[in-house]
Amino acid sequence: MQKPNPDDRSNNVERLEQMVQNTEQNIQEANETMDNNELTASQKEQIKEKNQHRQESIEQFQIEIQEEKAFREGHDLQ
Numbered sequence: 001m002q003k004p005n006p007d008d009r010s011n012n013v014e015r016l017e018q019m020v021q022n023t024e025q026n027i028q029e030a031n032e033t034m035d036n037n038e039l040t041a042s043q044k045e046q047i048k049e050k051n052q053h054r055q056e057s058i059e060q061f062q063i064e065i066q067e068e069k070a071f072r073e074g075h076d077l078q
Contacts, residue, residue, distance in 0.1 A: 009068065012068040016064050017065060023054050024058065027054050031047075
């Protein structure tokens with residue numbers, strides 16, 4: 001039987017920062033898609049709502065990044 005993996009938080013900040021970058025890129029691509037004149041008003045509204053959710057996710061990621069940085073400082077993780 002395998003032992004459970006220990007809680008490895010050593011790369012959490014970098015992983016979360018990458019998630020922020022990916023989400024920002026998704027927002028940018030969605031905004032570019034909205035320039036398509038063939039989209040209906042409903043489709044554009046869906047994109048706007050999705051981008052709002054993405055922005056909220058970014059805000060949560062940033063909170064988690066600060067928490068992970070504080071954890072690192074308290075536990076001397078690099």
